[in-house]
Amino acid sequence: MNTDEVIQIKEKSFSFTDTVAAVGGIDVSFCYQCGKCATGCPLVHEMDLTPTQLIHAVQLGLKDTVYNSKTMWLCASCLTCSTRCPQKVDIAEVMDTVKILIQREKKKATVPSVLKFSKSFIDNLKLFGRLYELGMIAELKLRTLNFTQDLAMGIKMLKKHKFNLFPGISGSREVRKILSQVRKQEKA
Amino acid sequence: MKYAYYPGCSLHSTGKEFDSSLKAVCNAMDIDLVEINKWVCCGSTAAHNVSRLMATALPMANLMLLQDMNLNEVIVPCAECFSKFKIAQHNVKTDKKLKREVIKAIHNDCNEDAKIIHPLSIFSEEPLLSTIPTLVKRDLSGLKVACYYGCLLTRPPEVTEFDIAEYPVTMDNVLRAAGISTVDWSHKTICCGASFALSKPDIVVNLSHNIIEDAKSAGADAIAVACPMCHANLDTRQDDMEKKFGTHPQMPILYFTQLMGYSFDISPAILMLNKHLTDAESLFEQISQHV
Numbered sequence A: 001m002n003t004d005e006v007i008q009i010k011e012k013s014f015s016f017t018d019t020v021a022a023v024g025g026i027d028v029s030f031c032y033q034c035g036k037c038a039t040g041c042p043l044v045h046e047m048d049l050t051p052t053q054l055i056h057a058v059q060l061g062l063k064d065t066v067y068n069s070k071t072m073w074l075c076a077s078c079l080t081c082s083t084r085c086p087q088k089v090d091i092a093e094v095m096d097t098v099k100i101l102i103q104r105e106k107k108k109a110t111v112p113s114v115l116k117f118s119k120s121f122i123d124n125l126k127l128f129g130r131l132y133e134l135g136m137i138a139e140l141k142l143r144t145l146n147f148t149q150d151l152a153m154g155i156k157m158l159k160k161h162k163f164n165l166f167p168g169i170s171g172s173r174e175v176r177k178i179l180s181q182v183r184k185q186e187k188a
Numbered sequence B: 001m002k003y004a005y006y007p008g009c010s011l012h013s014t015g016k017e018f019d020s021s022l023k024a025v026c027n028a029m030d031i032d033l034v035e036i037n038k039w040v041c042c043g044s045t046a047a048h049n050v051s052r053l054m055a056t057a058l059p060m061a062n063l064m065l066l067q068d069m070n071l072n073e074v075i076v077p078c079a080e081c082f083s084k085f086k087i088a089q090h091n092v093k094t095d096k097k098l099k100r101e102v103i104k105a106i107h108n109d110c111n112e113d114a115k116i117i118h119p120l121s122i123f124s125e126e127p128l129l130s131t132i133p134t135l136v137k138r139d140l141s142g143l144k145v146a147c148y149y150g151c152l153l154t155r156p157p158e159v160t161e162f163d164i165a166e167y168p169v170t171m172d173n174v175l176r177a178a179g180i181s182t183v184d185w186s187h188k189t190i191c192c193g194a195s196f197a198l199s200k201p202d203i204v205v206n207l208s209h210n211i212i213e214d215a216k217s218a219g220a221d222a223i224a225v226a227c228p229m230c231h232a233n234l235d236t237r238q239d240d241m242e243k244k245f246g247t248h249p250q251m252p253i254l255y256f257t258q259l260m261g262y263s264f265d266i267s268p269a270i271l272m273l274n275k276h277l278t279d280a281e282s283l284f285e286q287i288s289q290h291v
């Protein structure tokens, strides 16, 4: 059911709309539903709610409608919407913020492969400091259990020596330090 | 001219040819690139999905490394990294609370005035724009190229401070200075599917196919890019496009620096023209006349 639920962050209570504002720094109340963000979005045909509808749902505090939507997971962060919005609403940042809130509240991602990709990427950074693509791909394959997808392309890329076969570890300690500090601060 | 250089992860692996061709072109123009020691990943397409603080802290940690080099201008060729650096710097300048958190997270101050530069910006300005034609040794005027800028160089314009967001011309100007013809077309800044490369490849195949088809109908022989992710999506997905749409696009996808380098007569081995999955070498066979 859709309700304007109260959410706890840092011992304060916020409504869903205010939470989006507090975490992402965006005030969706400026949106006057002109529809321009939906018109220019290259992924709108894949989404269940258009970006305009998603912003409307956030305005109304319809947390469940937003969380159950696939829209933010199918946003490619191309920033066309944020660039064109006549009201300067950073729609792409709203998409990111909703994804972050879903993870913080340990709710389900409606398009799991997208979240799995981000997680594999960050895990890889913790290990190596820089992205080690082969390692990340291997981990992503384990997370998604989809080993055959893109196999032919991967082999072609290997033949062209596109990948480094071994990872470097430059700066990995530094990255681990930053990431664990970030986690600490976000829990505080 | 001397700049700090942040190659980013892709230019050390799947985008090696961008790194190698950029260095060669800069060398020809007397630009000294000093790679930042111990740079780390900028967070790229993943960090912003997970944490705003993480996505801001990683680029800012890299910018602080500039201070040890006594340089405050950094060349960032990968459009994805460029965007992440610009956005992070913009965010700490405009959000004081976030800035405090970043300082805590990286145990260091924030370098708010480091100048983050995309190579296209300096190539398209004087004195380099006038230097380019003096270095041209091969006549590539028979080649028609569609310049693809993608999403992240131009958007949002108040943050990236790069050209006109809806119809950029910087890369066109640079390639034209190198004697290459560029076409007018409508997909210059339309998304290729970006980071869905591995998580939702079906989306990438569709969007990238639209881009290639539009370049074709504008009469382009090749597409020039400035982003390793755009390159990967447009280049490596052409077999999948054939499976889905029936014909293989056979569209060579090149970094703009490879095209510049070829016109400067830099060797194909240094430019790594053989690295692409879709053949790009035969493109030059017919037209590579020396001037």
Ligand code: SF4
Binding pocket: A030, A031, A032, A033, A034, A035, A036, A037, A038, A051, A052, A055, A084, A085, A086, A087, A088, A089, A091
């Ligand atoms: S473009 Fe801006 S004002 Fe228009 S519907 Fe989208 S968010 Fe609202």
Ligand code: SF4
Binding pocket: A037, A040, A041, A042, A043, A044, A051, A074, A075, A076, A077, A078, A079, A080, A081, A082, A091, A092, A095
């Ligand atoms: S940033 Fe996301 S929502 Fe906005 S136009 Fe691009 S894909 Fe659509």
